[in-house]
Amino acid sequence: MNSALRIWHPFTNSALDPPPLQVERAEGVYLHTKDGRKILDAISSWWVNLHGHANPRIAAAIAAQARKLEHVILAGFTHEAAEELAERLRKWLAPELTHLFFSDDGSTAVEVALKMAVQFFSNQQRSEKCEIVALEHGYHGDTAGAMSVSDDSPFTEPFRSMRYPVHRVHSAYCYRCPVGLKRESCHIECVQQLESLLAERGDKIAAVIVEPLLQGAGGMIVHPVEFLQKVRALCTKHDVMLIADEVLTGFGRTGKMFACDLAGVTPDLMCLSKGITGGFLTMGVTLCRDRVENAFRSEDRKHTFYHGHSYTGNALACAAANASLQIFDDEPVFDRIAMIARIHAERLEQFRKLHEVGQTRQIGTIGAIELRAEDAGYLSAMRPKLYQFFLERGVLLRPLGNVVYVLPPYVISAGELHRVYDVIEEAIQTLI
Numbered sequence: 001m002n003s004a005l006r007i008w009h010p011f012t013n014s015a016l017d018p019p020p021l022q023v024e025r026a027e028g029v030y031l032h033t034k035d036g037r038k039i040l041d042a043i044s045s046w047w048v049n050l051h052g053h054a055n056p057r058i059a060a061a062i063a064a065q066a067r068k069l070e071h072v073i074l075a076g077f078t079h080e081a082a083e084e085l086a087e088r089l090r091k092w093l094a095p096e097l098t099h100l101f102f103s104d105d106g107s108t109a110v111e112v113a114l115k116m117a118v119q120f121f122s123n124q125q126r127s128e129k130c131e132i133v134a135l136e137h138g139y140h141g142d143t144a145g146a147m148s149v150s151d152d153s154p155f156t157e158p159f160r161s162m163r164y165p166v167h168r169v170h171s172a173y174c175y176r177c178p179v180g181l182k183r184e185s186c187h188i189e190c191v192q193q194l195e196s197l198l199a200e201r202g203d204k205i206a207a208v209i210v211e212p213l214l215q216g217a218g219g220m221i222v223h224p225v226e227f228l229q230k231v232r233a234l235c236t237k238h239d240v241m242l243i244a245d246e247v248l249t250g251f252g253r254t255g256k257m258f259a260c261d262l263a264g265v266t267p268d269l270m271c272l273s274k275g276i277t278g279g280f281l282t283m284g285v286t287l288c289r290d291r292v293e294n295a296f297r298s299e300d301r302k303h304t305f306y307h308g309h310s311y312t313g314n315a316l317a318c319a320a321a322n323a324s325l326q327i328f329d330d331e332p333v334f335d336r337i338a339m340i341a342r343i344h345a346e347r348l349e350q351f352r353k354l355h356e357v358g359q360t361r362q363i364g365t366i367g368a369i370e371l372r373a374e375d376a377g378y379l380s381a382m383r384p385k386l387y388q389f390f391l392e393r394g395v396l397l398r399p400l401g402n403v404v405y406v407l408p409p410y411v412i413s414a415g416e417l418h419r420v421y422d423v424i425e426e427a428i429q430t431l432i
């Protein structure tokens with residue numbers, strides 16, 4: 001007899017981790033498991049959910065779309081849901097971003113941006129301008145190109161041979177300042193490394209990729225807005241594309257629709273995914289300026305951007321995204337976001353005083369507590385203990401090593417968010 005076909009769960013080591021929990025249904029911020037547990041999803045299921053699980057408006061939009069058109073090839077064809085999405089996004093985006101390219105998820109939105117930047121120069125007979133700059137502590141996804149621009153970590157360690165070389169420069173990680181300064185008195189000297197690199201090799205560099213204002217998987221590291229502003233100015237000066245990976249930060253997470261808005265910065269290319277469909281379906285989007293698309297418009301077919309995934313511009317995903325953006329229009333989403341931000345600020349202020357806490361960080365709806373640890377980093381021994389402790393108390397939190405963060409769906413209530421912080425407080429008192 002054949003053995004059972006078992007699901008191999010991501011980020012799970014079957015020799016060490018407990019078996020997965022079976023979720024039967026979900027509603028709002030809660031996951032309901034087969035064994036009768038009710039778990040508060042305080043990380044929006046890997047940062048994707050905005051308006052609550054099984055949101056009826058998004059569910060209905062997907063169902064209606066499925067009865068009309070489920071999917072059609074996007075090469076040479078278009079459809080109403082995709083056109084509507086472009087129109088809806090127009091309202092939220094900087095006017096300089098004029099073109100939208102669909103892909104499948106965050107990683108592929110990043111791959112597209114990197115390839116667009118490189119081919120942009122190659123189409124103009126400047127193929128020597130092909131190198132990429134990325135930040136320390138960055139994370140941009142798990143495909144080969146996205147892994148290349150992500151920092152070295154246990155995620156990338158086995159794949160050294162598959163990653164192409166990139167220039168790696170300092171990030172503005174103020175708690176562990178790469179140039180040994182204090183934020184209160186510094187002038188963002190950490191950006192000088194990028195400044196020197198671009199001055200020296202700007203004619204060889206196609207793009208700088210950043211997670212604007214917040215490096216997520218690297219430890220919920222919040223950057224001063226001045227850092228992003230300086231990176232933008234340097235890219236402009238050296239005719240280098242600025243790629244803003246807003247896969248995590250997009251759609252209100254940082255308090256504005258996009259993190260770049262907070263800094264008053266417009267990138268040349270922007271990557272979106274995760275929250276774009278409200279957390280229902282997978283979709284990637286790469287946006288670019290007119291100037292970029294123009295370089296692909298040519299009598300020479302070799303200048304075409306030959307990149308397209310089978311499910312590109314999927315109609316069901318577009319319908320979900322349209323419904324999610326309609327919720328932004330109709331419901332007080334930014335009031336919900338402001339409430340979350342206020343409670344984060346209030347509770348983090350208390351955590352800051354604990355001696356177990358190295359630093360607290362916050363941007364918009366994301367609150368993070370970096371715990372002091374001798375083994376700081378993703379594989380910190382604290383992580384599995386904390387994760388289990390939280391789950392046993394009915395809260396889904398997945399610390400990034402010694403960094404505990406809260407990133408809830410926007411429909412969480414004040415009482416529920418306080419409960420999450422109470423559980424974190426109990427964990428620190430009990431385990432650390």
Ligand code: PLP
Pocket residue numbers: 105106107108110139140141142211216217245246247248273274
């Ligand atoms: N970029 C950023 C900033 C991310 O945080 C992630 C995922 O966490 C990705 C890209 C990759 O997205 P996906 O997991 O959808 O491929």
